Amino acid sequence: MVIVQINYRRPDMPKAEWNARYTDDTAKPFLSVDGLQWKIWLDDEAELRSGGIYCFEDRAKAQAYVDGPIVARMKANTALGELQIRIFDVRARQSEITHAPVPGLAKRMAAE
Numbered sequence: 001m002v003i004v005q006i007n008y009r010r011p012d013m014p015k016a017e018w019n020a021r022y023t024d025d026t027a028k029p030f031l032s033v034d035g036l037q038w039k040i041w042l043d044d045e046a047e048l049r050s051g052g053i054y055c056f057e058d059r060a061k062a063q064a065y066v067d068g069p070i071v072a073r074m075k076a077n078t079a080l081g082e083l084q085i086r087i088f089d090v091r092a093r094q095s096e097i098t099h100a101p102v103p104g105l106a107k108r109m110a111a112e
Contacts, residue, residue, distance in 0.1 A: 001090040002062040007042070007051035008074070009081035015045060029070070035061025038101075055090075062087050 010018065022041070030039050040053040056062035065071065066085055074080060090100075 002056045002059045003088045004054040004062050005086045008083045010050045011079045
């Protein structure tokens with residue numbers, strides 16, 4: 001399993017205007033991202049920062065996402081600043097001990 005972490009400084013705008021951008025339809029395209037098991041959406045109004053934590057089944061699919069059209073649009077969006085994109089391997093054993101909500105983790109650990 002692999003985690004992609006994306007953070008950025010968002011535009012300074014009223015909370016209602018920012019929140020209006022995030023509808024159910026905003027989330028639906030992520031349902032068809034190859035290898036994506038889940039995404040957590042992040043927002044910090046006080047610091048004007050947003051982002052996401054993405055769990056992928058493997059590094060190749062995580063890298064394909066980072067190199068793909070969704071992230072390319074983020075990179076091209078001049079309203080987003082300080083874009084940071086990182087890919088991490090999951091430390092399976094420690095994550096299992098701390099009850100990480102990672103699909104298939106317990107089964108994977110039993111096989112090792």
